[in-house]
Amino acid sequence: MEITLTHYLVLSTILFAIGLIGVMRRKNLLMLFFATEILLNATNIAFAAISYYIGDLSGQMFAFFIIAIAASEVAIGLGLLIVWYKRTGKIDLDQMNSMRG
Amino acid sequence: MFEAIAFYLFAALTIVMFTITVMTSQALYAITAMAAGMIFISAFFFILGADFLGAIQIIVYTGAVMALYAFGMMFFDTTRDVVEKRTNPQIVFVLGILAAVMVVAIFVAPIVSNNIQALYPIQEGVGNSQAVGMVLFTKYLVPFELAAVMLLVAMIGGIILAGKKMDKSLTLMAEEEITTMDDSFEPQAGGH
Amino acid sequence: MELYLYIALFAPLVGSLYASLFGGSPKSQHVGIVASGLLFTSFVSSALLLSYVMGGHTVHVELMTWMETGDLYIPFGFVVDQVSVVMMMVVTIVSTVVHIYSIGYMDHDKGFNRFFSWLSAFVFSMMVLVMSDNFAGLFIGWEGVGLCSWGLIGFWYQKESATWAANEAFIMNRIADLGMLIGIFLIYWNTGSLQYDVVFSEIGNLPLVVTTWIGIFLFIGAMGKSAQFPLHTWLADAMEGPTPVSALIHAATMVTAGVYLVVRANPIYDLIPNVGIFIASLGAFVALFAASMALVNRDMKRIIAYSTLSQLGYMFVAAGLGAYWVALFHLMAHAFFKALLFLGAGNVMHAMHDELDPFKMGGLRKVMKGTFIMMTLASVALAGIYPFAGFFSKDLILEVGFVEHHYVIYTVLLLTAGLTAFYSFRLVALIFHGEERYKLFGIHPHEAYKFMLVAMSPLLLLAIIAGSFKMTYYQLVTSLLPDTQYHVHGEMTYWIMTIGTQLFVIAAIVFAYKKYSNWNSVPDGSSKLENSFGYKLLSNQYYIPKFYEEVFSKPYLELSRIAWKQFDLKIVDATVDSIANAIYKTGENTRDIQNGNLSTMLRWMVIGLVVLVSLALAFTVGYNAVGA
Numbered sequence: 001m002e003i004t005l006t007h008y009l010v011l012s013t014i015l016f017a018i019g020l021i022g023v024m025r026r027k028n029l030l031m032l033f034f035a036t037e038i039l040l041n042a043t044n045i046a047f048a049a050i051s052y053y054i055g056d057l058s059g060q061m062f063a064f065f066i067i068a069i070a071a072s073e074v075a076i077g078l079g080l081l082i083v084w085y086k087r088t089g090k091i092d093l094d095q096m097n098s099m100r101g
Numbered sequence: 102m103f104e105a106i107a108f109y110l111f112a113a114l115t116i117v118m119f120t121i122t123v124m125t126s127q128a129l130y131a132i133t134a135m136a137a138g139m140i141f142i143s144a145f146f147f148i149l150g151a152d153f154l155g156a157i158q159i160i161v162y163t164g165a166v167m168a169l170y171a172f173g174m175m176f177f178d179t180t181r182d183v184v185e186k187r188t189n190p191q192i193v194f195v196l197g198i199l200a201a202v203m204v205v206a207i208f209v210a211p212i213v214s215n216n217i218q219a220l221y222p223i224q225e226g227v228g229n230s231q232a233v234g235m236v237l238f239t240k241y242l243v244p245f246e247l248a249a250v251m252l253l254v255a256m257i258g259g260i261i262l263a264g265k266k267m268d269k270s271l272t273l274m275a276e277e278e279i280t281t282m283d284d285s286f287e288p289q290a291g292g293h
Numbered sequence: 294m295e296l297y298l299y300i301a302l303f304a305p306l307v308g309s310l311y312a313s314l315f316g317g318s319p320k321s322q323h324v325g326i327v328a329s330g331l332l333f334t335s336f337v338s339s340a341l342l343l344s345y346v347m348g349g350h351t352v353h354v355e356l357m358t359w360m361e362t363g364d365l366y367i368p369f370g371f372v373v374d375q376v377s378v379v380m381m382m383v384v385t386i387v388s389t390v391v392h393i394y395s396i397g398y399m400d401h402d403k404g405f406n407r408f409f410s411w412l413s414a415f416v417f418s419m420m421v422l423v424m425s426d427n428f429a430g431l432f433i434g435w436e437g438v439g440l441c442s443w444g445l446i447g448f449w450y451q452k453e454s455a456t457w458a459a460n461e462a463f464i465m466n467r468i469a470d471l472g473m474l475i476g477i478f479l480i481y482w483n484t485g486s487l488q489y490d491v492v493f494s495e496i497g498n499l500p501l502v503v504t505t506w507i508g509i510f511l512f513i514g515a516m517g518k519s520a521q522f523p524l525h526t527w528l529a530d531a532m533e534g535p536t537p538v539s540a541l542i543h544a545a546t547m548v549t550a551g552v553y554l555v556v557r558a559n560p561i562y563d564l565i566p567n568v569g570i571f572i573a574s575l576g577a578f579v580a581l582f583a584a585s586m587a588l589v590n591r592d593m594k595r596i597i598a599y600s601t602l603s604q605l606g607y608m609f610v611a612a613g614l615g616a617y618w619v620a621l622f623h624l625m626a627h628a629f630f631k632a633l634l635f636l637g638a639g640n641v642m643h644a645m646h647d648e649l650d651p652f653k654m655g656g657l658r659k660v661m662k663g664t665f666i667m668m669t670l671a672s673v674a675l676a677g678i679y680p681f682a683g684f685f686s687k688d689l690i691l692e693v694g695f696v697e698h699h700y701v702i703y704t705v706l707l708l709t710a711g712l713t714a715f716y717s718f719r720l721v722a723l724i725f726h727g728e729e730r731y732k733l734f735g736i737h738p739h740e741a742y743k744f745m746l747v748a749m750s751p752l753l754l755l756a757i758i759a760g761s762f763k764m765t766y767y768q769l770v771t772s773l774l775p776d777t778q779y780h781v782h783g784e785m786t787y788w789i790m791t792i793g794t795q796l797f798v799i800a801a802i803v804f805a806y807k808k809y810s811n812w813n814s815v816p817d818g819s820s821k822l823e824n825s826f827g828y829k830l831l832s833n834q835y836y837i838p839k840f841y842e843e844v845f846s847k848p849y850l851e852l853s854r855i856a857w858k859q860f861d862l863k864i865v866d867a868t869v870d871s872i873a874n875a876i877y878k879t880g881e882n883t884r885d886i887q888n889g890n891l892s893t894m895l896r897w898m899v900i901g902l903v904v905l906v907s908l909a910l911a912f913t914v915g916y917n918a919v920g921a
Contacts (some may be wrong), residue, residue, distance in 0.1 A: 003108045008145070011112045013205045015119055020197035022123035024896050025190065030128065030174065034135050037166070038119050041142050044158075046205065052149040057236045060151050061244075064237070067161050068248040072255030074166050078173040079262025085176055093892045196899050203906040207913075 008049030015042035029084075029091040033077055040070045107148055115141045128174060136167045152229045294345050294352045298373055301338035301381060302420050304331040305388075309413035312406050320405035325396040328409040332392045332416060336385035339378070346378045347769060353426060360429075367487055372426035375773040379621060379766070380423035380553055383628045384546050386751065388416045391541040393748035394636055397741060398537050398643065408448060408535065415441035419546050423553060427487040428477045431554070435473070435518065438547045439466045445542060446534040458530040465527040469517020473554075476510030479503065493560040501565070508561050508568040511554060519551030519605050522579050526838050528602055529586075532594040536639030539594060544601045544635050545628035552605065555612040556621050559774060562612070569613045570699075576609030577694075577702040577709075582835075584712035588719075589831045591816075592649045593638050596720050600675065601631055603709060607690050610702060616693040617774045622766060623686035630674035630682055630756035636749050637668035641724055644738035645731060651723035652815045653734060658725040660738050663746040665725045667753050672721050674756040676714035676798050685760030688791060689779065695790065696779045710794060711801040718805035726810035733815070 019042055022035025044063045051059025085091050118138035122131045139162040146155030227235075237245055308331035312324045342352065356369040373381070392412065399405050418441055422434025440463075447459030481487055483503050484495040496504060515521070520528035531543050542548070555562060555572065562569050583602035590596045604627045611620035644661060645654060658665040674681035677688060687710065694703035731738065740746075781787040822828055833839065886897050 003105050007108060007112075008149075009205055011115070011145075013201045014116055016204065017198040017201035018116070018119045018123055020200055020899060021193055024193045024197060024892070024899060025123070027892060028128070030170070030177065031123075031131060033170070034122050034131055037135065037162075038122065038138070041139065041162075042201075044154075045142060045145055048146050048149045048151050048154060051151065057232060060154050060233060061236060061241050063151075063154050064157065064233075065244060065248055067157055068252060071161055071166060072251050074169050075255040075259035076262070078169055079259040081173060082176055082263045091177060094890060096891055193896070196896070196903065200899050200903045200906070203903060203910065207906050207909055 005049055005053040008053075009046060012042050012046035012049070015045065018042075027093045029081055029093055032093065033074065033081075036073070037070060040066055104148060107144070111141050111144045111148075114138075115145075128177075132167065132170055132174065136163050139163045139167065150229060153233045294342065294350075294373075295354050297338040297341050297345075298352050298354060298371060298424075299356075301335045301342060301385070302371065302417070302424060304335040304338070305413045305416035305420060307331055309410050309417060312410035312413060315406040316410055318406065320403070322396070324406045324409050325392070325399075328413050329389065329392040329396065332385065332389045332413065335416070335420070336382075336389045339381040339385045342373050343378050343382055346373060346375060347765075349772070351375070364485060365481075367427060367429045369430060370426040370488070371424040371430075372489070373424065375770045376553075376557060376621065377423045379625060379770060381420065383625050384416065384419050384423065386755070387545040387628055387632045388412075388419075388541055390748050390752055391537045391632065391636070394540075394639070394745050395535075395537040397745040397748075398639055399535065400742075402535075404448065408445075411441055411444045411448070412538070412541070415445065415542060415547070419550075422550055426489055428480060428489070428492070429487050431557075432473065432477060435514070435550065436470065438542070438550065439463065439470070439518075442466075442531070442542050442547055445538040446531045448534055448538065452533065455533040458527070458533040462527040462531050465524050466517045469514050469524055472510045472512075472517070473514020476507050476514060479507045479510060483507075489557070496561055496564065504561060505565050505568060508558075508565045511558055511561070512568065512572060515551030515554045516575075517551075518554075519548050519609070520602055521551070521575055521605065521609065522582060523837070525579065525583070525602055526834070526841060529595050529598045529834070532592070532598050536594065536635060536642060539598070540632040540635030540639070543598065544631040548601065548605060549608070549624045549628065552608040552612055552620055552624050555609070556617045556774065559615075559617045563615065563775065566615070569615060571613070573610045573613030573694075573699065573702055576606040576611075576613055577705045578606070579603070580606030580610070580709045581705050581712070582606075584709045584716065586831055586834050587716040588712060589828055591652060591832075593641065593651050593720065593724070594635075594649060596651075596716060597631070597634055597638055600634075600713060600717065601627075603713060604631065604675075606709075607687060607706065610706065611690045611693055614693050614697050614699065614702075615775065616690070616777055616779065618767060618770045618777075619686070619689045619693055619779075621770060621774070622763065623690060625766075626674075626682035626686040626756075626759045629752050629759055630671045633667055633671040633749060633752040633756050634675065636745075636752070637664050637671060640664040640741040640745065641668075643741055645736055648731070648734070648736065650815075651720055652730065652812070654724045654731050655727040655812065656725070656729035657731075657738060659729075661725075661740045663740060667746070667749055668725070669721055670753060671756055672717040675717050676802060677710060677794075678798065679795060680757075680760060682756050682759035685763050688794060691794065692779050692781055692787075692790070696781060707794060707797070711797050714798040714801035715805045718802045719809050722806050722809035723812060726806075728811075728813045730813070730815055 016039060019035050019038035022038060023032060026032045026035055044066055047059040047063045047066070049059075051057060051063075081091060084096075088095065115138050118134045118141060121134035122138065125131050125134070140159060143155040143158040143163075146152070146158055308328035311331075312328050315321055315324050345352070352373040354371050356371065358366070359369050360367040392409070395408065395412065399408050402408065415438060418434050418437025420434070422431055422438060425431045425434060443459045443463040446462055447456045449455045477487065480492055483499050484492050486492060486495070496507075517524045528543060528548065532539055534543070562572075580603045583599045583606065587596045587599035587603070590599065604623070608620045608623050608627070611617070611623060640661065641654070641657065641664060642649065644657065644664075648654070670681070674683040677683040691703060691706050691710070694700075694706055781790060816823060830836070885893060
């Protein structure tokens with residue numbers, strides 16, 4: 001039973017869907033970050049698989065940069081989260097409504 | 102055969118772990134499941150021959166990112182159940198799946214139709230780490246350096262944001278408040 | 294000579310623009326003086342052009358190209374030939390007099406400057422009308438005079454009746470102008486040009502049916518402008534305007550534009566004698582019809598207006614029977630004495646504080662000697678007594694009818710001549726003779742300013758002596774118009790006819806004097822005569838305005854109301870409202886997007902992503918399907 005690119009892409013799609021569902025249903029900011037990590041990982045799998053089946057290293061390069069971005073995002077995001085928590089004592093998304101029009 | 106078994110096994114494990122991450126109401130379960138999911142993902146990278154990427158995945162994600170999250174969680178009350186608003190969960194599921202399918206379809210369409218030429222082909226007889234290094238430090242040198250700077254900026258940003266005095270927002274305060282704050286806090290800051 | 298042409302044409306425009314500069318400011322004497330001065334300049338230029346044209350030359354200039362697309366070429370071309378120079382003289386003389394007169398007449402009016410602006414603009418339009426060398430330019434002038442007439446009838450726009458009359462005049466003219474426009478289109482369609490000379494040389498080659506239709510449609514335009522039946526009602530109502538306007542526009546110049554058109558288009562009408570007979574018959578009918586309405590009317594200005602209508606009928610009889618030069622001659626003579634009559638009526642109105650009912654006047658000759666003399670002489674001229682202007686022109690028309698063997702028309706015109714004499718002198722007798730009935734109303738009449746009377750004197754002079762120009766005029770215009778001499782066979786018949794007519798007219802005058810010069814009471818509508826059917830029919834203008842009101846205006850109002858209620862409110866407004874409501878509702882319903890809740894925003898973001906990506910997919914698939 002041959003594992004083809006399609007298998008990986010289907011897996012990637014499933015993980016991406018899980019991530020998106022998480023993004024949409026989570027109210028806790030920390031949990032939201034987790035969901036975004038899942039999104040990034042789903043794309044990483046797709047990049048690596050395509051890289052492998054096409055025989056091109058560019059896919060892996062992109063995956064590297066995505067990991068770098070994810071790391072930066074976590075650093076800044078968590079910093080902001082801590083500031084917000086110190087100010088309000090909550091990290092609930094529904095309470096962040098200072099952008100209400 | 103071995104490859105297939107490995108793929109299906111890890112695929113199932115990853116999906117289960119990430120589902121737990123998204124669905125659980127316990128923050129601790131979520132972070133643990135995610136750390137596990139990250140490690141399982143690295144297995145795919147090894148299967149796909151991207152050894153270096155797999156190693157990075159384990160070190161950066163499971164090591165650094167998850168550690169950061171774990172530290173972050175110490176600030177928050179993690180024992181409490183995470184309350185989620187559950188309005189129309191169907192819509193969320195349908196939308197999520199739809200969007201995922203479409204995004205993948207649109208990006209994969211050109212690849213499937215086989216009209217892409219390999220720019221940096223994987224060379225025979227060269228280890229993955231070596232090949233990655235070659236490409237990374239030649240063709241992708243500038244993005245690499247930029248990524249390094251970005252990480253540095255993110256690090257400093259994280260430190261400053263999470264550091265002291267940050268319970269006050271300078272941008273949200275009036276001019277006078279800032280000046281009075283400076284007076285009262287200056288000696289303290291000097292003390293450090 | 295071109296220079297004089299341009300001066301004659303554009304001096305009134307300059308005057309109008311100058312006056313309009315001060316349109317919003319209170320009365321300034323210099324506006325009237327400048328406008329009148331420029332009009333006089335125009336008159337002098339016209340006179341110079343007249344002397345030039347009398348030498349056998351014509352002036353033809355092309356100011357600039359107006360339209361040039363494909364085969365269509367219409368220039369702003371102007372021509373001064375034997376016909377247009379006569380019209381120019383009439384227009385400039387009468388308008389100069391009226392301008393000067395208006396300085397006095399409008400002395401106390403708030404809209405003094407505005408008045409001169411409109412009045413000079415009118416003269417400019419009229420000059421364009423008569424001087425244009427093509428039908429398009431004529432039409433511009435035609436519309437221009439219509440517009441200025443609208444502005445001047447409704448000059449006292451605060452008066453409901455004045456605005457109503459202005460609109461009526463404008464709308465009636467519009468109906469007729471449509472006919473004229475169709476005529477012009479037909480001309481262009483069939484001859485490929487609108488230049489008079491090209492059209493008239495081509496017109497003979499066209500099928501008779503086409504020529505007939507062209508003639509009919511052009512005459513419909515003329516009917517509107519010259520207020521011929523059934524489009525005549527606006528002229529009497531147009532008397533709501535200031536009296537100098539009535540003198541200039543609704544007696545001397547604009548209303549004669551229809552006659553001018555028929556005269557100008559004489560090569561067309563020569564080919565279609567049947568239409569000509571119709572025009573003549575209609576003219577004769579209108580002459581009698583209008584004169585009969587003037588018999589009983591109790592509004593001084595309306596009586597003169599009906600008399601104008603009647604005289605226009607005479608002109609159309611002449612034009613319709615092919616005696617174009619006679620029509621133009623009567624037009625000229627009529628312009629002088631009718632303008633004089635109107636200006637005299639203006640003096641009387643001033644004196645009587647805008648009282649118009651001649652039954653409330655009487656005995657005014659003692660206080661208004663100058664006006665009395667002028668109006669009497671003008672009425673004599675109108676009645677056609679030898680040797681005044683009216684005699685030469687009107688008698689000539691009667692002769693034309695007789696010589697052309699249209700005895701019915703001749704009889705009608707003869708009868709009308711008697712009626713004309715009767716109502717003219719009924720008016721004169723009621724105003725200037727008899728008891729001073731105005732004392733009952735506590736009015737103290739006074740004579741108009743001296744300079745107004747002086748300004749009127751050229752018209753008086755012309756009303757008296759215009760007849761003596763007949764031969765000069767005849768030699769001048771017959772170089773362009775068909776030279777048709779009308780000689781009654783047999784000297785005996787001629788003398789009997791002339792003297793008979795004179796006696797008939799004089800009898801009518803005497804009768805009018807007898808009946809009215811000793812009038813001593815103001816009729817209150819109770820006498821037997823006033824209750825008779827005939828009187829009522831006439832004083833209600835044959836119930837034609839009422840008929841129009843019932844048959845056209847009211848159903849139209851009803852129709853408009855239905856359109857407003859059913860169509861406008863329920864369909865147009867509802868559509869517009871529903872569009873606005875839809876947008877409003879959309880905004881209301883999509884407020885959630887902007888509620889500041891990050892979670893909702895994320896959800897919307899995903900929805901947007903789905904929509905965009907599916908669009909991209911759809912286009913890709915569609916493109917590939919087509920490409921394949």
